[in-house]
Amino acid sequence: MTAFATAELINTGTELxxxxxxxxxxxFLGQQLFSLGVRISRQTTVPDSHSIRDAILEAAxxxxxxxxxxxxxxxxxxxxxxxxxxLTGRRLEYHEEIFQRIxxxxxxxxxxxxxxxxxxxxxxxxxxxxxxxxxTAPGIYVPGTEALPHLILLPGPPxxxxxxxDQYAVPIIRKLAGKNDLTAKVFRTVGLGESYIQEMVGADLxxxxxxxxxxxxxxxxxxxxxxGSGESVLRGTExxxxxxxxxxxxxxxRGLEEVVVKLLTKGQVTIATAESCTGGLLANRLTNxxxxxxxxxxxxxxxxNAAKIRTLGVTADLLNTVGAVSKEVARAxxxxxxxxxxxxxxxxxxxxxxxxxxxxxxxxxxxxVGLAASDTPTEVEQLLFPMDRLSFKQMVTQAAxxxxxxxxxxx
Amino acid sequence: MTAFATAELINTGTELxxxxxxxxxxxFLGQQLFSLGVRISRQTTVPDSHSIRDAILEAAxxxxxxxxxxxxxxxxxxxxxxxxxxLTGRRLEYHEEIFQRIxxxxxxxxxxxxxxxxxxxxxxxxxxxxxxxxxTAPGIYVPGTEALPHLILLPGPPxxxxxxxDQYAVPIIRKLAGKNDLTAKVFRTVGLGESYIQEMVGADLxxxxxxxxxxxxxxxxxxxxxxGSGESVLRGTExxxxxxxxxxxxxxxRGLEEVVVKLLTKGQVTIATAESCTGGLLANRLTNxxxxxxxxxxxxxxxxNAAKIRTLGVTADLLNTVGAVSKEVARAxxxxxxxxxxxxxxxxxxxxxxxxxxxxxxxxxxxxVGLAASDTPTEVEQLLFPMDRLSFKQMVTQAAxxxxxxxxxxx
Numbered sequence: 001m002t003a004f005a006t007a008e009l010i011n012t013g014t015e016l017x018x019x020x021x022x023x024x025x026x027x028f029l030g031q032q033l034f035s036l037g038v039r040i041s042r043q044t045t046v047p048d049s050h051s052i053r054d055a056i057l058e059a060a061x062x063x064x065x066x067x068x069x070x071x072x073x074x075x076x077x078x079x080x081x082x083x084x085x086x087l088t089g090r091r092l093e094y095h096e097e098i099f100q101r102i103x104x105x106x107x108x109x110x111x112x113x114x115x116x117x118x119x120x121x122x123x124x125x126x127x128x129x130x131x132x133x134x135x136t137a138p139g140i141y142v143p144g145t146e147a148l149p150h151l152i153l154l155p156g157p158p159x160x161x162x163x164x165x166d167q168y169a170v171p172i173i174r175k176l177a178g179k180n181d182l183t184a185k186v187f188r189t190v191g192l193g194e195s196y197i198q199e200m201v202g203a204d205l206x207x208x209x210x211x212x213x214x215x216x217x218x219x220x221x222x223x224x225x226x227x228g229s230g231e232s233v234l235r236g237t238e239x240x241x242x243x244x245x246x247x248x249x250x251x252x253x254r255g256l257e258e259v260v261v262k263l264l265t266k267g268q269v270t271i272a273t274a275e276s277c278t279g280g281l282l283a284n285r286l287t288n289x290x291x292x293x294x295x296x297x298x299x300x301x302x303x304x305n306a307a308k309i310r311t312l313g314v315t316a317d318l319l320n321t322v323g324a325v326s327k328e329v330a331r332a333x334x335x336x337x338x339x340x341x342x343x344x345x346x347x348x349x350x351x352x353x354x355x356x357x358x359x360x361x362x363x364x365x366x367x368x369v370g371l372a373a374s375d376t377p378t379e380v381e382q383l384l385f386p387m388d389r390l391s392f393k394q395m396v397t398q399a400a401x402x403x404x405x406x407x408x409x410x411x
Numbered sequence: 412m413t414a415f416a417t418a419e420l421i422n423t424g425t426e427l428x429x430x431x432x433x434x435x436x437x438x439f440l441g442q443q444l445f446s447l448g449v450r451i452s453r454q455t456t457v458p459d460s461h462s463i464r465d466a467i468l469e470a471a472x473x474x475x476x477x478x479x480x481x482x483x484x485x486x487x488x489x490x491x492x493x494x495x496x497x498l499t500g501r502r503l504e505y506h507e508e509i510f511q512r513i514x515x516x517x518x519x520x521x522x523x524x525x526x527x528x529x530x531x532x533x534x535x536x537x538x539x540x541x542x543x544x545x546x547t548a549p550g551i552y553v554p555g556t557e558a559l560p561h562l563i564l565l566p567g568p569p570x571x572x573x574x575x576x577d578q579y580a581v582p583i584i585r586k587l588a589g590k591n592d593l594t595a596k597v598f599r600t601v602g603l604g605e606s607y608i609q610e611m612v613g614a615d616l617x618x619x620x621x622x623x624x625x626x627x628x629x630x631x632x633x634x635x636x637x638x639g640s641g642e643s644v645l646r647g648t649e650x651x652x653x654x655x656x657x658x659x660x661x662x663x664x665r666g667l668e669e670v671v672v673k674l675l676t677k678g679q680v681t682i683a684t685a686e687s688c689t690g691g692l693l694a695n696r697l698t699n700x701x702x703x704x705x706x707x708x709x710x711x712x713x714x715x716n717a718a719k720i721r722t723l724g725v726t727a728d729l730l731n732t733v734g735a736v737s738k739e740v741a742r743a744x745x746x747x748x749x750x751x752x753x754x755x756x757x758x759x760x761x762x763x764x765x766x767x768x769x770x771x772x773x774x775x776x777x778x779x780v781g782l783a784a785s786d787t788p789t790e791v792e793q794l795l796f797p798m799d800r801l802s803f804k805q806m807v808t809q810a811a812x813x814x815x816x817x818x819x820x821x822x
Binding site: 013014015016017018019020021022023024026027028029030031032034039040041042043044045046047048051055058073074075076077108109110111112114115116117134157159163214273275278279280281282283284286287288290292293296297298299300301302303304306307310311340341342354355356389390393 | 690797
């Protein structure tokens with residue numbers, strides 16, 4: 001088997017072309033494949049129809065490995081399985097084992113099995129089944145021939161595709177792709193803009209021989225990606241750490257909430273939250289981390305003034321004089337949440353998410369983020385994120401989590 | 412000019428194939444084009460290289476309109492302009508007006524104009540310039556010929572592409588596409604599996620002449636999409652409503668949280684939440700809806716038993732005898748939140764999100780969802796969602812929001 005370095009990706013799904021769903025498969029698979037030394041040279045989206053056949057045949061002449069997502073479900077518009085069987089001249093074979101897995105899944109949830117479901121237990125003969133631990137449709141690996149590339153068929157839902165890819169497709173691709181000495185490191189940074197980061201490290205990183213450099217900006221965070229030989233990535237890493245030190249949240253692709261929960265756990269300290277404008281997102285992000293229950297005591301989503309008074313002990317007098325969106329109320333909220341829960345730390349947010357509610361003095365996007373601790377004075381940051389409601393909430397929670405991260409690290 | 416109903420989309424950008432950036436162009440353009448009666452029949456992503464030429468030539472034989480994004484910037488890997496000039500046999504012409512626009516933009520930001528920037532002032536002769544009000548690279552419309560489809564070139568950054576598309580590309584496409592009577596309707600359903608829905612309506616919908624049918628399953632919800640003539644969509648709509656009535660959350664592409672906030676607002680009633688296992692996601696989803704502050708009073712994320720006792724009035728005795736994950740505690744939490752906030756309704760969640768904490772009697776995924784109201788007895792549903800932590804949280808909030816939706820509708 002010869003080693004190869006490129007693959008193509010076909011995403012099937014009328015809903016993708018229609019714009020109902022954003023295609024996140026390319027981003028996920030592009031990153032994962034690269035870490036295996038394989039680059040995606042082309043990606044194509046086609047409807048759930050016979051276009052799938054055309055797209056597979058066109059790609060066949062261009063690449064040694066072809067990944068196809070979607071069209072493996074139980075409904076009549078799921079036709080990938082049949083098309084691949086036809087193209088490869090393989091019969092669809094019933095697999096009792098797959099059927100039993102699907103049945104067990106339905107039984108666990110107390111659901112009735114419908115006849116179309118059993119379509120998913122059919123697989124082109126002589127192919128390898130990739131079990132689906134998070135759904136019903138299994139993936140399929142069809143070994144390549146003279147005429148066709150190696151085919152890996154994966155289900156469409158990302159929460160099924162991703163673990164299946166990691167667990168079952170990666171070993172196959174690793175074997176097919178052979179060895180390569182490329183390594184990659186991703187630094188997650190918080191608190192600096194993309195162009196500012198580029199100015200701080202871009203030219204010097206680009207000067208390291210054999211190092212490929214990439215940036216990826218998301219809401220409130222920027223990833224810096226280094227790819228190259230072990231030696232060049234090591235040099236890049238040293239440069240990143242000396243220049244961006246405190247701004248680097250993780251060099252292991254960990255999210256800010258994960259880093260914060262880990263620091264709290266390590267320090268055996270606890271946290272409570274008092275949220276107004278973020279409406280529960282801060283608590284939600286913290287509790288997304290497995291093991292959060294050891295450090296997260298209580299979250300208060302005090303949206304109304306009455307709730308701020310009743311639950312957090314903010315005084316009506318304070319709310320009347322300075323307003324709910326103020327430094328003083330952010331402080332009182334954080335301290336109230338800390339005292340109420342008996343937590344070591346408490347974070348608070350109060351601001352104007354919009355689209356309504358802004359004033360000339362406090363325009364939409366104005367926010368105060370508070371951090372109370374059991375052993376130091378309360379700190380409040382005033383920030384401005386003039387953007388859509390959901391982006392605003394995300395940015396405010398980034399600021400709050402990073403405030404706590406820096407406190408926990410003493411930086 | 413003949414009317415047409417399909418287009419293809421080519422996205423250029425090595426960063427897209429590498430997975431650094433999620434491609435949101437297809438979702439945006441797919442929706443916008445559909446509203447003009449044009450469907451995207453295929454989308455392709457290629458690197459910043461000569462592959463752009465191949466992709467344009469391949470698409471040329473298949474579609475009357477081709478949109479190409481990216482590769483119009485100032486750097487050496489931006490080659491779309493040159494490739495299109497070559498393919499169409501047009502010379503690149505310098506446009507003084509474009510140059511002045513770019514210069515003014517730099518002057519406003521106090522930036523120095525660099526020589527490569529002026530590349531962007533070159534446009535294939537005889538083409539229409541689409542001004543860029545949010546960046547430097549203009550878009551370009553190249554009228555179609557016998558050999559090539561109509562070409563619309565747009566810059567890669569979404570914040571430049573989107574307004575440019577709306578303002579300058581839409582009028583061109585509207586003229587080219589002519590009139591057509593295609594309409595679309597998307598039904599969002601909650602509470603039924605994809606295969607079960609197909610069994611209930613699939614065959615009869617498929618039997619309606621001229622109606623195209625599609626399904627899209629997400630966590631805890633399934634969209635059913637009908638596309639066709641006004642008459643066929645109307646018949647499909649009647650069928651959907653008579654068969655799936657209560658399970659249809661929206662036929663206007665609204666999320667469950669949006670529908671619930673709208674119902675609460677319309678009924679002038681209020682809501683509070685008491686969350687354990689969902690950790691704030693329920694409050695977060697409700698407060699993602701603009702205007703939620705009129706109906707959402709307070710959210711309590713009572714992760715610890717101490718918080719359940721202190722904030723919601725759950726008794727230590729109850730927690731000791733039946734455990735935090737129980738019907739009785741779900742009831743006490745909902746009633747405690749309702750009474751505390753003085754709300755008309757309160758939702759509660761208590762369960763085992765995992766990965767740890769399961770027992771043989773209450774395995775990971777077990778959850779109780781409670782609904783207390785000011786005028787009716789409290790209702791508690793026991794459910795089982797044995798899946799990863801984030802999916803579990805999403806499914807539980809779907810169940811909770813749908814419980815309230817059905818109550819508010821009296822169904």
